[in-house]
Amino acid sequence: MWKKTDSFQDTKKWINWLKCRDHVQKVNAEKFAGYGNWRLPNQAEAWSLFDLTQKNRDKYGDDLYLHPVFEPGSAGVTWTSDTRDSAALIIQYEDGGQIWPSQYANLNMAVRLVRDLLKN
Numbered sequence: 001m002w003k004k005t006d007s008f009q010d011t012k013k014w015i016n017w018l019k020c021r022d023h024v025q026k027v028n029a030e031k032f033a034g035y036g037n038w039r040l041p042n043q044a045e046a047w048s049l050f051d052l053t054q055k056n057r058d059k060y061g062d063d064l065y066l067h068p069v070f071e072p073g074s075a076g077v078t079w080t081s082d083t084r085d086s087a088a089l090i091i092q093y094e095d096g097g098q099i100w101p102s103q104y105a106n107l108n109m110a111v112r113l114v115r116d117l118l119k120n
Helices: 007-011 017-029 043-048
Strands: 077-084 087-092
Touching: 007 017, 017 077, 043 077, 043 087
Parallel strands: none
Antiparallel strands: 077 087
């Protein structure tokens, strides 16, 4: 289950990878949508949202290949839980690219949270 808004839409602030943990804790403490198990997506989960047949708009009005079920006005990227050394993976929904910036990098980045559906 995906959160329809990303961290930029929620806070109007950009975050680095380390600040993503704070965002996850805040969303879980608030029990957003009644759940407390929100987390960063892994690489495969983040890529599953990229779809060349779907269009959405980022905060600048530029095209994103992201299903319109998600709120328009997002950052157009998401941090993932995938790390190597001091870098973390970002998936780009504008062009299907990916980059590995420093976890400390203060870039115009955000995270879109996901949660596991629990079986009854």
